[in-house]
Amino acid sequence: MNLKELSALLGISQTTVSRALNDFPEVNEATRKRVKAAAIAHNYRANPRAKGLATGRSMAIGHVIPISTKHEIVNPIFADFIAAAGEVYSRNAHDMLLSVVADVDEERTYRDHAANASVDGVIVHGPKPNDSRIKLLKNLGLPFVVHGRASDDDTDYSWVDINNRRSFERATNFLLDLGHQRIALINGLEFMDFAKRRKDGFLDALGNRGVSARPEWMISNEMTENVGYQSAIAMLAQPTAPTAFIVSSMIMAIGVRRAIGEAGKKMGSDISVIIHDDALSYLPNGAGIPMFTATKSSVQHAGQLCAQMLLDIIAANDTTPRHILLETELTVGESTGPAPKC
Amino acid sequence: MNLKELSALLGISQTTVSRALNDFPEVNEATRKRVKAAAIAHNYRANPRAKGLATGRSMAIGHVIPISTKHEIVNPIFADFIAAAGEVYSRNAHDMLLSVVADVDEERTYRDHAANASVDGVIVHGPKPNDSRIKLLKNLGLPFVVHGRASDDDTDYSWVDINNRRSFERATNFLLDLGHQRIALINGLEFMDFAKRRKDGFLDALGNRGVSARPEWMISNEMTENVGYQSAIAMLAQPTAPTAFIVSSMIMAIGVRRAIGEAGKKMGSDISVIIHDDALSYLPNGAGIPMFTATKSSVQHAGQLCAQMLLDIIAANDTTPRHILLETELTVGESTGPAPKC
């Protein structure tokens, strides 16, 4: 069932049917009703491709996922983020176009999207300091929202981010307040912007209290369980070991917990652990009292906000940069306690 | 730069340019070269929307992710699966259209896809026994591949699945061979086909050895860390507790491990654990010797196979059902050992 058939069936011109369905004012209310009823009755649905061709808009949002040749970890927060964003798109009659491309082809993908308007906008994932994609998208004039921020990029653009710096500063202070002096940081790869900011927050907090950071207690690596485990095992084996860990993700922290157990220590009393919790749906931080003390911020929420912001930008046809900076909640769980007396 | 401009620029008709670019035989080899060179030089890329309108094909594959109103867990294997499938699409010049819709709207989404040919085929995720989507897609004539299978559906269709039954039968036998008699199963929700098959395999193995299954040792629930933890805690507190656990996912098993630790037991010697390992990129099963003994099968591999199978079906224009049944690897790790003498 297409427009032509529907209009023939109604004995009305395509123009009028189209306008009736798209809520144009210049159509009689009675005919509009009739048209809409017929559309539903005959299960008519406008072909988005034809619509896109005619309007130049695609009613689709692009997500470009670069596959790195180097480190092949698929980001575990991806599923929750996409699900949340996708739901917003669906509610707003937009499609989600996912492109999984080799990182070297990422730029070309954006250019293609812009050239033939396959999408009305894109979400940029995993920004790196001074990220080249931002300049590119600005040049292309393709609306975009960055999930996170790119430091060193002094130009303005739209983003949704959590206050990573402040978050880790607070976490560090929390541990310092508990008397911990030997605090380790197990972080993500530092070419990721969030990891860099978290480290800054950590260092600032230590510096402000006159505690010097030890390089051997600051790990930056892939965010896997195993990395958490290996890092913690290594640090706990040192003659003077940390009494507390700040860990950038739940998954890494699970490895840290394993290491603590194997070292014969008890998490919470012997060794404190504080994590950043993305509130992944399949990794709830315990039921009732959280398993881990955490700086918490739902990545699903971020996904919704990103999606909505982008849709707003597109709808308003106004790319003036918008920002949302989310503060994390510092929620106390069972993994932290006062520093043990040496 | 569009076809018209390009052809004007070359002084050749649109027809010929189009045919040259699409490798039709009836075009002079010299002009074809010239056209292709010009296309590259001017960075011409055919508008997929216009192409789709003209051909009726979309060069896109749909993935419909139903958001349940009841249990809001986003499947953690999703990210790896999608990344792997998406990469195959990209290599084959296809797009991936993701629709995240309320489960009640899922059917409508398929109908829409079919009605206006927004996609050339779809992947069906998380089949349930006797899944209605399969009938629907057959009726719609939309090519599809199911990741998994729908038991009780005696009609034939294309799928890629792992041998869940056999896998869990082997795992159970492995534990029985080690002398375990009190074996618990911590499984996913049983309306998911894979969970049902795993349970069958488990029960078969026990039955064949004359060991009777205890209902209170068979859990079926969301596959989260916390569920694994709570389930194991509860079972370990019983007067006669299981000496071994078979766990349907790594994430649940992490919770089980936590429970074992808190119960003052040691995994591997006191309590054995064997898991199914989807080989998620962010959850490697230890480095070197696996942390968990596991039936292993890479979900990324499954994603590639599904994607490729669907593309093959579409390219061959032949929907004769195809099947791939993957056997899992039983890899021995540190989480299993002989049953303790009672």
Add this chain to the structure above:
DNA sequence: CGCATCATTCAAAGCGCTTTGGAAAATAGC
């Protein structure tokens, strides 16, 4: 009543591509 105004409707062009049905040029066959 006659003309301007407004509310509705429509025919047709256009979005960027493919494809049909010829036509022109080149080659072959005798």
Add this chain to the structure above:
DNA sequence: GCTATTTTCCAAAGCGCTTTGAATGATGCG
């Protein structure tokens, strides 16, 4: 040398929609 093919190219129609510009009928008002 002339017709029959084959090769190579093209104009135009069509995919399903929106949108422009114009037409129609109804209404208002002096």
